[in-house]
Amino acid sequence: MPNRRALVAGLAFGLAAAAAPLSTFAQEKLPVVASFSVLGDFVRQVGGDRVNVTTLVGPDGDAHVYSPTPADAKAMSAAKLVVVNGLHFEGWLPRLVKSSGTKATLAEATKGITPLEADDDHDDRGKGHAHAHGHDDPHAWQSIANAKTYVANIRDALSMADPAGKATYDANATTYLAALDGLEGEVKALVARIPAERRKAITTHDAFGYFVKAYGIEFVAPQGVSTEAEASARDVARIIRQVKAQKIPAVFLENVTNPRLVEQIARESGAKVGGRLYSDALSAESGPAGTYIRMMKHNISEIEKALTAGPA
Structure with a gap:
């Protein structure tokens, strides 16, 4: 016959486990919002399994003419970190931040990048598009060297928002930065x-x-x-x-x-x-x-x- 004390102890442990928060057993994922699909990919590469990423402007979307939805405001409100391009790329973002009431940290992925001047004469979306960015060209991710700066900024922002995950973010970023080095070599070889x-x-x-x-x-x-x-x-x-x-x-x-x-x-x-x-x-x-x-x-x-x- 099973030991009575063992049964009572087992029952008590089971009740305690049922009452314990989920984070006791599984890492609760950091809610992160990325403004558009390229940034969403960078965040996933660095954040890995520790992050839950919501991308506002998804695949094949146009961030220049995007209109935020109530679902976007809800995601912003729940986020701990919001990653944006900056350089006036997301002209609709300040209104969304205000309407959502988010308390999330906003991280600009282009921090530290010297912007090129926007080409007002070459405007692929009709009059006013180039001017909407001011004098800075926001498309800095089209240089892989700049993409590496994006990744470093995202790594640091994730580590600030989730200090317990710093080692994971550092390791993931190191791996991904090495992949970007390889990518740049491939691009230059094809150009040559x-x-x-x-x-x-x-x-x-x-x-x-x-x-x-x-x-x-x-x-x-x-x-x-x-x-x-x-x-x-x-x-x-x-x-x-x-x-x-x-x-x-x-x-x-x-x-x-x-x-x-x-x-x-x-x-x-x-x-x-x-x-x-x-x-x-x-x-x-x-x-x-x-x-x-x-x-x-x-x-x-x-x-x-x-x-x-x-x-x-």
Whole structure:
């Protein structure tokens, strides 16, 4: 027959365990809000299993024109840490912070980065977009060296918000920074394969200034072409003349979706029409740019293929 004292002790332990808070047995995850998908990926890479990340502007989202939702305000209110890009990238953020009443710490991932001046003449979202950032270009993550600064800032912010997890955040950041070093080597190796005279392309993006400075590929704005709507036949004719005059080997045009117009550009200009480049947002996880590292690999692969290819 079982020992009576043992049974009583076991019962008492079971009752105490049932009454104990969950954090006694499992690490309660740190609630973190990231303003957009690239930052969300950085936080997950550094935070690992210790964080629960809510990303406000998700995959394929446009942080420039985003309108926060009541669910965003709720997530902000519950967060202990909010990670933002800064450099006026999230123009809607101050209103969201105020309306949510959040007490979370706000960490700017671009802290310590010297910003480039925004290119007001190359505006991929219509009038006012470049000016909305002021004079600073906020797309600093397009340089992998800057991405490493983002990661270091996020590591430090997580450690401040959750001191017990500092060793984990340090270790995760060290591993991820090494992966970014490898990524930069891959990007530079692919750029080196592009003949120097072919390292230029037309693009409707204005988000690649840091990429241009870091890796030496010139992105040229399409002259006189509206980027707010589907390109017209007149727009395409203008692009063809520009490609020929400036000897541009490749064109990346998000707003040209009509395949016949794309084929016309390639046929009449001799330029290669490149694939989609990801700039302000990651793709869905199942897509080609579901993480920052995959995004950068995808972009440089598309650029290298287009710029090393011969005439169409």
